[in-house]
Amino acid sequence: MNTNKRLTKGLLAALVLGLAGCGGFNGVDEAQYDVSRTHPISVLPDVATLNIDVPSGQPGLAAADRAAIADFAASYRARGHGPLTVSTPSGSPNAASATAVLGDVRDTLAEGGVAGDALAYTPYSASSADRSAPLILSFKHYVAKAGTCGDWSKASSGDYKNTLPPNFGCATQNNLAAMIADPADLLTPRDMTPADADRRNTVLDKYRQGESTATTRSDQDSGAVSKVSQ
Template sequence: MMRFQGKRNAGPWRRMGAVLPRVAAALAIGALLTACTVQSEKSVKGWLVADPTARHPILVGSTPVTLDLAVPRGSYGLTRNQTYELRSFLRRYREKNEGPLIVGAPSGGANEIAVMHAMGQLRREFTSLGISRNEVRFDAYSGGGAGSAPIKVSYNSFAAQAPECGDWSDNLARDPKNIPYRNFGCATQRNLAAMVANPRDLVEPRGMTPRDSQRRDVLMGKYVKGDTTIAKKAKEEKVKASEVSGGGGN
């Protein structure tokens, strides 16, 4: 006699039917969480995470520095104050040492004879400060008949342009991304541009001075003989550890 086994086989299907809704619910919740995660993640601009020197760069360019020396008609060269100004100007040029020194002399003006006397003074000042002829370029320009057309002394110098600061648009009280704010590092860059003595140092390092050949020969001689090359210290420079620490009290 055959018995119907349908009820016995229906158990797994009943259990599967109970599990499927749970799986579907879990998948739905996972999809919602994934959607929230995608929406919350926003791209970060590259300049925000860059180094402050890249976000707030110091621009270095060449700019002309000019000194105008007025030479009135009938004068016998430069005045005392003009000579002082010229010397100060030439010293700054020697410190920077950037390119040729350009001297523009007026020609065809009413003060042409006075200009000739002043040019003689300029050449003497160049020589006294160690400026060679190869460093100076003389040009002539039309004085236009003026009675006091100036002698123009100029050279090109590097100048540093500081970045503009003051962008406080970010909320510093809340920063879930933990990235630098827009104005971060700008003040340091601006102060550096204002304080640098020679902006050319921001572009390339200065040339090294030659080493002391006399000291080098002394050290090499000691090295060849097998002697110590360490400099001898004076008695005042020698300190014992006990003297540095001092005595302890009770």
């Protein structure tokens, strides 16, 4: 056997051994390296609540209560699902006062962008001895949570199949779960916003008249082509 044939066989053997080292990734068991499988994010429903104390005889909402309701309304608009429920105490000495401030609650929520058709009202039984039974605001939202990180059980030395460690991708999944605005987006996509009918009609009218349908831009518009290199 001449030298060229021996070199050729040697190269083929090295190539086969190299491919064999990666062959584990073709198996069913060792192909599951997607972090969504190894470190899945759980999305579960939860209830956000805000208690507003209304002592007997209180004429209306305090400034601090209005601010708290405004923040609660912002949270509802960002990640709330279903109605925002306003629960008033029944049977407590302050029940009449709690009912009397409902108008202030509605006005504050409306100022925060929560329309009246998004509200639901319900009473709840309160103790006759509770003079400060709260008025409770609540809505359903979703919470995302990934698994606990820190699994360093696999020894990196001697791993001839070059597989990923069990902790791989865990931090990324936890960061995603913490940062996502509305975890419900991980369950199903949001509905599309309505089309801009006025703009659509404007474009169609220009098209029919043979005019340019592009938006007029000036040098001050963001995204204009730079003239530095010209």
